[in-house]
Amino acid sequence: MDEGLRSELSRQGVFATTIQDLYNWGCRNSLWPLNFGLACCAIEMIAASMARFDIARFGAEVFRPSPRQADLMIVAGTVTKKMAPQVVRLYNQMPEPKYVIAMGACAISGGPFKRGYNVLKGIDRYVPVDVHIPGCPPRPEALLHALITLQEKIASRKLTGPSRARAFQEEAPGEFPVPEYGPYDLVPAKNTDLWRPKPITRNE
Amino acid sequence: METLEQIKCRIEAAIPGVGLDIQCNRVVPGQASLVVPPARALEVARFLRDDSRLALDYCSNVSGVDWLDRVVEEHVRVTRLVDGQERVFEECRERRVPGHLEAVYHLYSMRLKHGPVILRQRTVNRVDQARLASLTPVWRSAEFQEREAYDLFGIVFEGHPDLRRILMWDEFRDSPMRKDYVEPDDYEYEPTPHDDLREKARRHYPIEADA
Ligand code: SF4
Numbered sequence: 001m002d003e004g005l006r007s008e009l010s011r012q013g014v015f016a017t018t019i020q021d022l023y024n025w026g027c028r029n030s031l032w033p034l035n036f037g038l039a040c041c042a043i044e045m046i047a048a049s050m051a052r053f054d055i056a057r058f059g060a061e062v063f064r065p066s067p068r069q070a071d072l073m074i075v076a077g078t079v080t081k082k083m084a085p086q087v088v089r090l091y092n093q094m095p096e097p098k099y100v101i102a103m104g105a106c107a108i109s110g111g112p113f114k115r116g117y118n119v120l121k122g123i124d125r126y127v128p129v130d131v132h133i134p135g136c137p138p139r140p141e142a143l144l145h146a147l148i149t150l151q152e153k154i155a156s157r158k159l160t161g162p163s164r165a166r167a168f169q170e171e172a173p174g175e176f177p178v179p180e181y182g183p184y185d186l187v188p189a190k191n192t193d194l195w196r197p198k199p200i201t202r203n204e
Numbered sequence: 205m206e207t208l209e210q211i212k213c214r215i216e217a218a219i220p221g222v223g224l225d226i227q228c229n230r231v232v233p234g235q236a237s238l239v240v241p242p243a244r245a246l247e248v249a250r251f252l253r254d255d256s257r258l259a260l261d262y263c264s265n266v267s268g269v270d271w272l273d274r275v276v277e278e279h280v281r282v283t284r285l286v287d288g289q290e291r292v293f294e295e296c297r298e299r300r301v302p303g304h305l306e307a308v309y310h311l312y313s314m315r316l317k318h319g320p321v322i323l324r325q326r327t328v329n330r331v332d333q334a335r336l337a338s339l340t341p342v343w344r345s346a347e348f349q350e351r352e353a354y355d356l357f358g359i360v361f362e363g364h365p366d367l368r369r370i371l372m373w374d375e376f377r378d379s380p381m382r383k384d385y386v387e388p389d390d391y392e393y394e395p396t397p398h399d400d401l402r403e404k405a406r407r408h409y410p411i412e413a414d415a
Contacts, residue, residue, distance in 0.1 A: 081373075082371075082372065082373050109392065110392070114392065115401075117380045117385070117387040117388070118371070118372065118380065121390060121392050122392075181373040181374070181375040181376065182375065183375060183376065183377035183378070184376070184377065184378055184388050185388035185390065189388065189390050190390075197392075197393075199409070200393055200409045201409065
């Protein structure tokens with residue numbers, strides 16, 4: 001239905017929509033985050049859920065303690081190599097459609113501990129991340145901004161057709177291999193199907 | 205509190221043939237520590253805790269230290285015959301000190317409100333004889349910290365009730381806090397690499413100037 005006809009109808013008191021819009025509207029305004037935090041960034045996430053910043057204004061206040069009931073994973077904090085398999089396992093246990101926000105310098109890149117031996121250099125090495133938030137820690141407003149960005153992403157997703165969202169593609173993976181503890185590092189150290197950084201050439 | 209020398213004398217009187225040593229701290233004066241041989245460490249620890257004048261009932265901290273093999277220069281005076289005359293020369297000699305691992309215990313007394321007394325144990329070497337006596341039977345608070353020293357430095361504490369890794373995963377086979385630890389090469393982009401990191405960056409990203 002084209003926009004002109006839709007606005008014409010709405011002026012006559014007829015509300016017309018599509019299943020896709022309705023579905024996306026419901027979905028984006030009731031994102032239930034998984035209730036877990038990994039380090040200091042989690043404190044900002046908690047602050048965002050409290051009265052002052054009030055994440056409930058955006059429909060994402062129902063923090064669920066079980067991955068089976070959650071559809072948004074906020075990776076808030078440092079992902080150590082010891083913790084990474086559990087994070088991936090939690091992601092795998094969430095039902096589709098599911099989304100990931102990587103919150104803070106640690107979750108997106110290893111942050112201040114990037115050169116350490118025990119910190120994963122970004123959770124996007126193992127699970128697909130929808131929104132990255134930089135900052136150490138990002139303020140609650142930044143988390144809210146990430147949430148709104150994610151809502152925009154959901155609003156524009158397609159349910160059918162070749163460009164439909166990952167969750168609606170039967171062949172697209174919904175689960176990702178859980179890395180194992182190796183003698184020196186996680187095995188594999190990254191999911192190469194998922195994590196393909198652009199080659200960088202340095203000018204000196 | 206008594207001075208470390210007095211404490212040393214009293215321990216030696218109570219435990220004959222214990223072989224203690226006092227190590228000065230060249231950086232912070234007045235923070236000397238007591239070096240105890242691992243074989244007698246448990247006896248010394250019991251004495252320090254149970255002695256009524258010391259009553260060191262609280263072990264606040266256990267840390268590991270890694271000393272690599274090093275070469276120290278020593279200046280020695282030698283007399284030599286030069287043209288039939290004896291003359292004194294100063295010579296510089298190099299001496300190799302083998303590397304070892306250390307566990308350092310900081311002890312306080314809650315009852316008498318004094319401390320710290322610093323206790324050190326040293327391993328024979330860094331490789332196959334990295335063994336020390338666990339002092340957990342004396343101070344329970346040393347349990348997790350000795351596990352940490354075991355995990356990160358590879359010091360084996362004999363007599364520890366539950367010696368497992370505590371921070372790294374159980375399958376891990378290395379000691380990340382040792383000075384010669386080589387971390388896994390999971391390098392990522394660095395905006396301003398320098399020194400070692402620059403070499404690493406070279407290996408990972410082609411640098412135009414090199415080509
Ligand atoms: S990004 Fe900063 S605030 Fe957030 S978990 Fe890492 S160190 Fe903590």
